[in-house]
Amino acid sequence: MSTTAEVPPPGFSEPDAEDLRQADFPPVMPIAISTLVLIVAGGIVVAAQYGRPPKLTIPVVLLSVAAVLLLVNAVLVVRIQEFARPVFHRVLGWALLAYVVIAGILEYVFLYDHTPGRELALFSAMLLLFALDVPLMLSYSVARWQAPDAR
């Protein structure tokens, strides 16, 4: 292996303003990942009971906590002072479009399969949170590394 592969050119890997600003940001990613874990766990609990009368208490609790976390995360993002909002909104818009399509396909499968009412309501709420949480993660993870005035 040549040494040229190891040594970055001067000025290429020094910490910049975005690196220094990271400590000021709230824990958006850990909260968003926790939200996703709760949504997925709720989905697994419901799917594991397929074909018999489901017990929905645990999935409802998981879903409620996920909804609260998503709301908290949205507030945290809104309150960030120095943030590349144009970039955030641009990525958020496209990611929302993509994940609404994905969630729409899954919702179609549940409707097509005549999923019973209570389970369908739960799955639909999970899909809604999923379609909001993932775009939030994607847009935040891009915008956090951009200069506040970046477009």
Next chain:
Amino acid sequence: MTDTAIESGLGAPPTTSAGRDVARSGEPGTTPPPGAGGHGPPPVPSFNIVPVRALPVVAVILVGLVVAIASNNLWALTFFHVAGGGLWTSLDLFLGLILGPIMGSLTIPARIEFTTKFMPKMLLIMPTLVAMTLGAGFQLARHMGNLEASYPHHGWVVASYIVVGCMAVIALGLLEPANLAVLFELKKPRPNGARIQRLMKVFIYTAGITGLLQILTILIMTFLASR
């Protein structure tokens, strides 16, 4: 999508003015950054964050998936599930175990050039393969009665849900954000090399981990298929 949006790779969101994304002169991808060829950051080739020309291919695959589900055609469902799962597993393992170490040994300009050509494609390929595999797989399992709680090997099916859940969290929470962040970093006038390396490591390692989890899924699926 407007020509302007295509030019910049990722245009304005549907909710905002499309005219905002006019490619600026001096933006990376149109001209090399300062210091190219001498000291300072290496040049970044022109690239689109979203390969717009590939979107019709993705649309055709997704429409095919919906048709397969709607028609409950056993062959079509098996095709989408097996083809998607096979490609997803192979790609993850190839990335984590073969391509990752090769990328680590490349020079920085070579890594940048490879990344700008490779990562935009991954942004479309991976979600499409995941949608194919999981959408068709769920419907196939339902069609064959494997989802029922009364199915004799139901525990194994639930185990596969858990493995897939872990993969989904890793892919959506770590891999995809890293993929997108690298692409936007490379679009900057002066990309931060250390940050790109960190994010690429996250991408490659998480791809490798999901590849290993895929092997676990294949073990469960082949066990179930042979019962």
